[in-house]
Amino acid sequence: MPLFTIETTYRLPVYRQRTYEADTLDQACDLAIADEGWDDEKSDVETSGDTYVTGAWEGRDAAYRGRALDVPSQFDEQTQRKAAHFEVLLGLLKVFAHAPDGEPTDGPFWRRRLEGAIVKAEAIIAGAPDPHTDGDAP
Incomplete structure (x- = not known):
């Protein structure tokens, strides 16, 4: 193991x-x-x-002796999780606020991104692990 x-x-x-x-x-x-x-x-x-x-x-006693592993954000400090996800949500809001007239904002790509961001935000607020979603939101 x-x-x-x-x-x-x-x-x-x-x-x-x-x-x-x-x-x-x-x-x-x-x-x-x-x-x-x-x-x-x-x-x-x-x-x-x-x-x-x-x-x-x-490895055993391997801290700072090699390549650090990517730790899933659900194990970050709660305040840091909120701050990092805030940037994602703000980015999505900016995209929708500045979408050109007539451009569809309800297509499958944006719907997936929005739904994924919302589900993750709700998990963060609940102090729960990151959800596994099909959306592209980090």
Whole structure:
């Protein structure tokens, strides 16, 4: 049976609470973002993120020692899945918004792409694996 080395990660929120003197909330937020001192940081282990796959290689203890395998997007961080699919949906919307008058937008090619994109978006929202569709949407 083949062996695979899988690298997984989870996000651990690290935060700090500081007071900033500013004229507006926007200015205070800018000061907080620009503040590089983190000597009083705290880890919020109660709200750490879900585990996701950040790398995969064939073989035992093979991390970073050869060709990395393509990991299906369903194993990405949920936020990254949403961001990547957002680009697909935006691209489809642009195509339909700018379709020349009289050009059919309900043909089988576009219908498959749209249906595939919708099914994948629904899976992402549900936190489910990527669906297997006949559409061309990634």
